[in-house]
Amino acid sequence: MGTATGIIKALNSGIKHLAVKRFTLRYPEQKLKFVGDGYQFDPASGVAIAGLKGRHMLFHDHCTGCQLCSIACEGVAEAIAMVKVPDTWGHNKKAIMPQIDYGKCVFCGLCVDACPFYALYMSNDYELSSFTKEGLIYTPAQLQVKPQVQQDSELIIDKRGARHG
Amino acid sequence: MTEVIPTKQMPPGLQVENVDDRIMTLNVGPQHPGSGHMRIIVKIDGDYIVSADPDPGYVHRGEEKMAESRNYITNIPHLERPVIHDSCNILYPYVLGVEELVGIEVPERAKYVRVIAAELNRCIYIQYWLAIYGIFLGHSTMFMWPAGDRELLIDLMEKITGARVTHAYFIPGGVRNDVPSNFEDVCLRQVNYFEKRIKEYADIFYDNPILKARTEDTGVLSREDAIRLGTTGSVLRASGVDYDLRIKEPYDVYDELDVHTNVLKAGDSYARSKVPWLDMLESCNIIRQALEKMPKSGSVRTKLKPNPKGGEGEVYRRVESGRGSAGCHIISKSKPEPYRLKLSVSSFRNLIALPYLLKGEKLGNMPAVYWSLNYWPVEADR
Numbered sequence: 001m002g003t004a005t006g007i008i009k010a011l012n013s014g015i016k017h018l019a020v021k022r023f024t025l026r027y028p029e030q031k032l033k034f035v036g037d038g039y040q041f042d043p044a045s046g047v048a049i050a051g052l053k054g055r056h057m058l059f060h061d062h063c064t065g066c067q068l069c070s071i072a073c074e075g076v077a078e079a080i081a082m083v084k085v086p087d088t089w090g091h092n093k094k095a096i097m098p099q100i101d102y103g104k105c106v107f108c109g110l111c112v113d114a115c116p117f118y119a120l121y122m123s124n125d126y127e128l129s130s131f132t133k134e135g136l137i138y139t140p141a142q143l144q145v146k147p148q149v150q151q152d153s154e155l156i157i158d159k160r161g162a163r164h165g
Numbered sequence: 166m167t168e169v170i171p172t173k174q175m176p177p178g179l180q181v182e183n184v185d186d187r188i189m190t191l192n193v194g195p196q197h198p199g200s201g202h203m204r205i206i207v208k209i210d211g212d213y214i215v216s217a218d219p220d221p222g223y224v225h226r227g228e229e230k231m232a233e234s235r236n237y238i239t240n241i242p243h244l245e246r247p248v249i250h251d252s253c254n255i256l257y258p259y260v261l262g263v264e265e266l267v268g269i270e271v272p273e274r275a276k277y278v279r280v281i282a283a284e285l286n287r288c289i290y291i292q293y294w295l296a297i298y299g300i301f302l303g304h305s306t307m308f309m310w311p312a313g314d315r316e317l318l319i320d321l322m323e324k325i326t327g328a329r330v331t332h333a334y335f336i337p338g339g340v341r342n343d344v345p346s347n348f349e350d351v352c353l354r355q356v357n358y359f360e361k362r363i364k365e366y367a368d369i370f371y372d373n374p375i376l377k378a379r380t381e382d383t384g385v386l387s388r389e390d391a392i393r394l395g396t397t398g399s400v401l402r403a404s405g406v407d408y409d410l411r412i413k414e415p416y417d418v419y420d421e422l423d424v425h426t427n428v429l430k431a432g433d434s435y436a437r438s439k440v441p442w443l444d445m446l447e448s449c450n451i452i453r454q455a456l457e458k459m460p461k462s463g464s465v466r467t468k469l470k471p472n473p474k475g476g477e478g479e480v481y482r483r484v485e486s487g488r489g490s491a492g493c494h495i496i497s498k499s500k501p502e503p504y505r506l507k508l509s510v511s512s513f514r515n516l517i518a519l520p521y522l523l524k525g526e527k528l529g530n531m532p533a534v535y536w537s538l539n540y541w542p543v544e545a546d547r
Contacts, residue, residue, distance in 0.1 A: 006372060006373060006374035010370075013368035013369040035345040048342035049342055050324065050342045052327045072238075075236060076243070107328060107331075108242040109327065157354060157355070162317065
């Protein structure tokens with residue numbers, strides 16, 4: 001193949017893409033949809049359920065304050081600290097629950113795997129930025145809140161290429 | 166050439182170099198965008214490189230030492246950090262090794278899921294590498310296209326593992342979670358489209374006469390030198406050596422799949438840049454085969470104690486990663502932590518070839534030769 005033909009072919013390959021739809025996800029307006037409600041673990045079968053590893057969800061009515069999540073995190077990121085909670089539960093005599101520092105968390109999900117009481121899951125919320133370091137520390141009360149996420153964009157593949165819609 | 170003059174008056178550690186007027190020493194890196202987190206000390210005579218001395222170690226994190234104080238499970242997020250874009254493949258040898266030490270069987274379905282995840286991750290890594298290779302050569306379209314098409318596979322990995330990079334997905338005994346429902350259809354559709362897209366790179370990049378003029382016959386590594394210097398992976402295969410661990414030492418279910426290697430004979434930068442691209446096309450084939458042969462249901466994880474103890478002994482396992490052979494040597498003394506862990510990574514081995522390849526090259530060709538070695542600075546430093 002001659003040099004001229006090669007260059008024309010390369011240019012042509014680029015020109016053909018003028019007709020292809022834009023692939024970019026316009027992020028703050030569009031958000032990609034994920035499978036399920038986040039990463040969860042089933043201690044009975046020992047296998048997790050696929051989902052996004054985002055911000056944690058803590059279920060106060062299940063947490064016994066056993067500290068297994070904190071122990072699992074010790075070797076990874078040391079992001080989990082057990083703190084006192086004001087309200088008392090029958091199953092949580094010590095009244096301690098995990099507090100997670102998202103400045104340290106690596107979102108590996110090993111704390112979720114460690115929880116034997118279905119108390120700690122991960123949710124689809126990944127927008128955790130904050131102006132202060134203290135804003136990254138989520139108390140048990142904050143972790144209890146179910147995140148409101150608007151994620152509905154999906155990947156569409158057709159003859160005119162792939163795009164998000 | 167420069168020569169070191171030993172002087173008695175100087176305190177130890179200080180040396181005086183006798184500098185030639187013609188030779189100039191140039192530090193490429195460690196902050197140069199064209200070097201990554203490493204430095205190449207280049208001595209140039211006009212436009213020609215007299216000698217090149219790679220100086221890695223700027224991103225050393227002590228992963229191996231850290232592994233000695235963490236148990237076999239909490240090591241997982243740490244040991245994938247050296248190559249976050251190829252985290253499944255860098256973790257693969259460790260997981261295989263721990264399985265051998267602890268003595269657990271992996272379910273059949275988990276083996277297939279692992280192969281699919283590893284091949285997807287290989288493509289993700291190579292696309293990232295290719296995007297940087299494109300921008301190194303001033304080809305900005307070749308930066309945009311792979312960086313965009315990579316999203317197709319990142320999206321798939323996100324569906325399986327829940328994270329875009331640093332998946333922490335493999336675990337001794339299988340994988341952490343099963344693939345989501347109707348994953349087979351989604352994966353097949355996206356991988357087919359991805360394959361169609363990467364085939365389009367031929368016209369704009371690989372058959373482009375401008376790229377060929379730039380990379381052909383630069384940094385030629387002969388077959389003998391490639392073997393002698395101990396290079397692995399795409400660098401070795403671009404020099405005409407047919408060596409792929411997926412075929413030579415099949416792990417998991419690679420022996421049940423029809424895997425082909427891509428071997429080019431030239432050994433120049435062009436061949437080294439083309440082999441990973443051919444590998445991606447091969448990966449698409451492997452993923453399709455694995456999706457077809459994968460058992461439709463079944464367990465994906467053998468239950469393991471929370472703090473498993475390895476037996477007495479040592480184990481060395483290696484796999485073919487996106488860059489070449491990635492190995493993991495674990496010595497266990499019947500404790501929950503490894504006694505010693507050593508990562509044997511391909512980036513460091515391929516870097517050894519750099520001084521030989523750059524000698525006599527033009528300085529402008531340095532990025533083309535350097536990045537064609539499929540080198541990842543963080544992996545080399547560990």
